[in-house]
Amino acid sequence: MTSETLALTPRISDPDSFYEALIEAHRGLSEEASQRLNARLILILANQIGDRKVLDEALALAIRTGRT
Amino acid sequence: MMATRRSYPFKRPPELDSGKRGHLPVIVVGAGPVGLTMAIELLERGIATVVLDDDNTVSIGSRAICYAKRALEIWDRLGCGEVMLNKGVTWNVGKVFFGDDPEPVYTFNMLDEEGYKYPGFINLQQYYNEEFLIARLQELGGEIRWKNTVVEVTPAAKGVTIAVDTPEGRYEMACDYLIAADGSRSPIRKMLGLDFEGQVFEDHFLIADIKMKQDFPSERRFWFDPPFNRGQSALLHKQPDDVWRLDLQLGWDIDRDAEMKPERVAERVRAALPGVDFEFEWLSIYTFQCRRLDKFRHGRVIFVGDSAHLVSPFGARGANSGVQDADNLGWKLQLVLAGKAPEALLDSYDAERVYAAKENLLNSTRSTDFITPKSAVSRAFRNAVLELAREAPFARPFVNSGRLSVPAILRESALNTPDSDAFAGKMVPGAPAADGRIRVNGRDEWLLTFLARDNGGVNHKGTGFTALYFAGDADADKAMAETAKAMAQDAIPVTVYAIGNPNAAPQGLAVIEDAAGHLARRYDGRPGTVYLLRPDHHVTARWRAADIAAIRRARDLAAGHRAPAQIKETAA
Numbered sequence: 301m302t303s304e305t306l307a308l309t310p311r312i313s314d315p316d317s318f319y320e321a322l323i324e325a326h327r328g329l330s331e332e333a334s335q336r337l338n339a340r341l342i343l344i345l346a347n348q349i350g351d352r353k354v355l356d357e358a359l360a361l362a363i364r365t366g367r368t
Numbered sequence: 369m370m371a372t373r374r375s376y377p378f379k380r381p382p383e384l385d386s387g388k389r390g391h392l393p394v395i396v397v398g399a400g401p402v403g404l405t406m407a408i409e410l411l412e413r414g415i416a417t418v419v420l421d422d423d424n425t426v427s428i429g430s431r432a433i434c435y436a437k438r439a440l441e442i443w444d445r446l447g448c449g450e451v452m453l454n455k456g457v458t459w460n461v462g463k464v465f466f467g468d469d470p471e472p473v474y475t476f477n478m479l480d481e482e483g484y485k486y487p488g489f490i491n492l493q494q495y496y497n498e499e500f501l502i503a504r505l506q507e508l509g510g511e512i513r514w515k516n517t518v519v520e521v522t523p524a525a526k527g528v529t530i531a532v533d534t535p536e537g538r539y540e541m542a543c544d545y546l547i548a549a550d551g552s553r554s555p556i557r558k559m560l561g562l563d564f565e566g567q568v569f570e571d572h573f574l575i576a577d578i579k580m581k582q583d584f585p586s587e588r589r590f591w592f593d594p595p596f597n598r599g600q601s602a603l604l605h606k607q608p609d610d611v612w613r614l615d616l617q618l619g620w621d622i623d624r625d626a627e628m629k630p631e632r633v634a635e636r637v638r639a640a641l642p643g644v645d646f647e648f649e650w651l652s653i654y655t656f657q658c659r660r661l662d663k664f665r666h667g668r669v670i671f672v673g674d675s676a677h678l679v680s681p682f683g684a685r686g687a688n689s690g691v692q693d694a695d696n697l698g699w700k701l702q703l704v705l706a707g708k709a710p711e712a713l714l715d716s717y718d719a720e721r722v723y724a725a726k727e728n729l730l731n732s733t734r735s736t737d738f739i740t741p742k743s744a745v746s747r748a749f750r751n752a753v754l755e756l757a758r759e760a761p762f763a764r765p766f767v768n769s770g771r772l773s774v775p776a777i778l779r780e781s782a783l784n785t786p787d788s789d790a791f792a793g794k795m796v797p798g799a800p801a802a803d804g805r806i807r808v809n810g811r812d813e814w815l816l817t818f819l820a821r822d823n824g825g826v827n828h829k830g831t832g833f834t835a836l837y838f839a840g841d842a843d844a845d846k847a848m849a850e851t852a853k854a855m856a857q858d859a860i861p862v863t864v865y866a867i868g869n870p871n872a873a874p875q876g877l878a879v880i881e882d883a884a885g886h887l888a889r890r891y892d893g894r895p896g897t898v899y900l901l902r903p904d905h906h907v908t909a910r911w912r913a914a915d916i917a918a919i920r921r922a923r924d925l926a927a928g929h930r931a932p933a934q935i936k937e938t939a940a
Contacts, residue, residue, distance in 0.1 A: 335745060339752030347762040 306357035373495045375425040376502075378515040381532075383539035392416050393705050395530065395543040397518050397556060399423075401432065401494065402673030402690035403549030404501035404512075408446045409698035411508040415705060419505070420532060424514040426498035429650035430577045433491045433607055434684035438775035438800060439691040440486040445820040445905065448504040449486065452497065456490030457606050461587040464769055466754040468595050473757045474764050478772070483886045484803045485814040489684070489772065491586075491607050497687075521546065521559045521669065528668045545701060546669045549690075552657075554675035560666060566659025566729075569680065571740050572618040574653050576633050579611050580646040590769040592739075592754055596639035601739050603769075604640075611649050614640055615681075617740065624653055656680045658733055660725050664693075665718040672697060677725040679732035682739060682770035689728050692775060693721050699903035703927055708860050713928030716783050724776030731771045738768035775800045778906060785900075785909035785922040793892040801905045804886030808879075809870075815880070815887065816905060819865075822878075832861040833900060833908075833923050838888070839868030839877070840895030844913065848898075849876040851916040860927055862900070862919060867893060902926050 312318050326334045349355055383390050396407045399421035410417045435452065443449040463472040478488040502512065519538070520531035528546040532539055548556040557564060584606065591602040600617035607613060614637060618627060626632060633651055638644075660677040664670060673690030697717045703709035741747035756763035778784070778798035785797060795802060803816045819834055835855075839845050845866070852864035853876055866877040867887055873879040882888055891899055891910075898914040899907055900922050909922035924930070 332744070332748065335748035336752050336755065339745075339749045340756055343749075343752055343756060343763060343766070344760070347760075 304351070304353065306354050306361065373426050373428060374499060376512065376514045378424060378535055379513070380536055381513055381516065381534060381539055383541065384534070384537050389529070389540045389542055391542045392418060393543065394545045394547060394701060395420065395528075395541060396547045396549055397421075398549035398551055398673075398675070399498070399502070399512050399514075400427070400549060400551060400673065401497050401501065401687045402694055403547070404498060404505060405442070405446065405691050406547055406549055406672055406694040406697070407510055407512075408448070408501065408505050408508065409694050410701070411505065411510050412446055413698055413702040415702060417510070419510070419512040420516040420518055421512060421514055422517040426502070427494040429495075429652060430575075430607060430611065430613065431494040432497070432684075432687040433493060433605065433613060434688075434772075435490050435492055435497065436684060436688040436773040436775075437484070437486045437488055438773075439688045440490065441800070441803065441816055441905075442691050442695045443501075444485065444817055445695075446504065447507075448500050449817075451500045451503075452492055453486060453490060455496055455500075455608055456492040457586050457608055458487045458490050459586045459588060459606065460488060461585070462769070463587055463589050464754075464757075464767055465589065465591040465594060466751075466757075467593050469758075473754055474767065476764075483805050483884055485817060486803070491605055491613075493607055493609075493611065494687075496608070518550075518556065521556055523560070523667050523669050525667070544668065544705065547697075548669060548671045548675045549673050549694075550675050552674040552678050554671070556669065557661070557671065557675055560669065562661055562666065564659045564661060564678075566657055566678065568657045569655065569736060569740070570620040572620065572622050572624070572627075572653055572655055573681075574616045574618050574627060574633065574636070575651065576614045576616070576637055576648065577607070577611055577650040578614065578637060578646040579609070579649050580641075580644050581610055582612070582641075582644055584612075592750070592769075594640075596636070601769075602640060612646075616640070618653070628653055654681075658729050658736075660722075660729060663718055664721055664725075665714055670697065670714070670717065676721070677728065679728050680736045682735040683728075683732050683772050684770070685728040685732055685773045688773040689724060689776075692724065693717075695904045696721055700928075702903075703860065709927045709929065716781065716928060720776070720778045720781050720783075723778065723780060727776055728773075735768050735770045738766075739770075783902070783908060783926045783928070785925055787910065789910070789912040791892045791910060793890060795891050795899065795907050795910070797907050797909060799907050801899070801901050801907055802886075802890040804882075804890055805884040806887065807870075807881040807883040812883075818880070819901075819905070822863075832863050833902060833926070834905075835862050835864045835919060836880075836887070836891065836893075836899040836901065837864055837866050837877075838891075838893035838895055838897040839866040839873065839879070842874075844896050845874040845877070847915070849874045851919065852877055854916060855919065858920070858923075860923060862923055868895075900926075 393415050394417045396403050396419045399419050407417050407419045440449050460478045462476045466473045517533045518530050519533045522529040527544050529542045550556050586606040589604040597616050603615040605613040657678050664676045672693040679685045700713050741750045753763050753766040757767050781798050806813050806815050837848050855862040865880045867880045867882050870879045870881050896913040898911050900909040902908050908926040
């Protein structure tokens with residue numbers, strides 16, 4: 301995890317398939333269970349990134365883009 | 369149902385008959401763990417004091433039960449650490465449970481590397497802690513005036529006058545400094561009209577201290593959302609005399625009286641600990657708050673412990689931080705009262721302990737948010753962490769069942785001399801000095817105990833600073849022997865100990881043998897290295913090589929002898 305800035309260009313080779321897997325993972329879950337699944341996933345991915353600076357940039361991007 | 373604890377007799381104060389207003393350099397108000405520690409600290413330093421308490425007993429009930437290494441080391445310096453260690457239950461293992469799973473999601477072991485006199489924590493009922501402190505205080509000739517209630521405080525520029533109510537009448541006393549150790553509801557704080565800012569947490573917790581003969585190991589067990597306390601948390605801890613603490617979160621909307629009924633509590637205990645025979649030792653329902661005074665020093669009135677700062681119980685940061693307040697304040701008062709330091713040195717108490725209180729409040733607030741999530745999404749993340757923790761080690765550091773008290777490292781203190789040389793390890797300026805096994809004159813000793821006894825007892829009643837010098841370079845050794853001789857005569861003396869080979873030591877240097885290699889490792893010491901410790905055993909400066917001028921400069925800085933601007937910088 302040596303990247304120093306948040307990647308904004310596409311990096312996932314088959315976006316439609318990953319998106320589908322993401323939605324599929326939530327099928328049949330209650331609102332609460334869904335929220336927990338998302339939380340687990342965020343924690344797993346955050347640890348994979350590791351770099352606090354990148355995480356802060358990701359957090360800022362998520363907050364900013366939700367403001368419109 | 370509560371065991372009655374020892375009570376102490378009221379004695380008619382002499383002022384009631386003489387009609388004269390007594391005067392003491394320092395008066396301590398409040399005979400809890402912090403006030404008692406403060407008074408012992410003062411007596412050890414040769415400062416006359418008296419403790420006033422509005423009650424006549426030690427703590428009713430176990431109350432604060434977890435005492436941390438640093439508090440134990442402070443009590444060791446004050447001559448009552450071992451008695452606490454011997455009576456207390458030592459524990460190192462903590463297990464965290466989640467939901468219905470009978471297996472812990474993870475287990476932590478706080479066992480330090482070996483070679484410390486005191487463990488990370490002991491559990492001990494607060495009444496034992498207070499009894500030991502009272503015994504030590506009496507050994508030193510100290511006086512506690514029970515049933516003496518401070519009802520008026522009149523601060524002035526050069527001292528404080530107080531009025532004290534007793535069962536046999538009212539009297540007045542004056543002092544140079546008044547120490548308010550009068551607890552979370554501090555009457556003195558109210559008398560001075562000081563704001564106590566912070567937040568109240570809307571939650572109730574039940575403490576059931578029960579006596580049971582049970583072969584549980586002495587470990588800390590913490591449950592998130594267990595079947596016996598759905599949606600809430602629970603904690604089980606062992607105390608001496610087969611007493612166990614069960615601490616159950618109850619939530620905000622409860623019927624307090626109904627929950628306190630012994631049948632109701634018994635039902636809860638049986639659910640948590642099926643098939644166990646027990647009797648009650650102490651029951652209590654508490655709420656908690658996180659608050660602190662903006663400043664701990666208000667002229668000649670100085671606040672220590674709960675009167676100055678309140679944290680949640682998660683992490684055992686209440687009593688343990690209060691004891692560090694007393695540790696920080698004692699030597700500064702001594703130097704100021706002796707005219708050896710400017711009064712502004714006392715502002716560094718404020719700066720250093722406000723810094724520590726902020727750290728404690730931050731940690732305890734974070735623990736509280738994890739243990740009692742305040743929103744659905746906060747709960748989702750908390751549960752997600754716990755679900756992951758079993759399988760994924762990366763999630764375990766997020767699990768926060770209380771970040772257990774560790775001493776404040778006063779990194780930003782203006783009393784410190786910033787490093788000019790490179791060092792590895794934890795002994796940065798501001799850190800409390802690490803203990804270690806040593807040999808002195810062929811005897812096994814602990815470093816901190818030895819320093820307290822030797823440097824405190826023999827020389828200057830603890831006024832002195834200590835320099836630890838790693839010997840081995842013949843020329844530097846000779847120079848250090850001269851330095852040691854000169855600094856022993858200073859107004860604020862520095863006692864030098866050479867760490868090295870007792871058979872090769874130059875004349876005039878007291879030698880500590882680093883028999884187990886703890887000091888070289890913990891202090892990153894090599895020949896020439898010098899550490900300067902304050903009287904409270906915090907590192908204040910260190911060098912790879914130091915002459916007498918450098919050591920004196922650092923000592924004077926630590927004693928507040930610089931332009932007042934330097935002190936103001938810390939307070940800001």
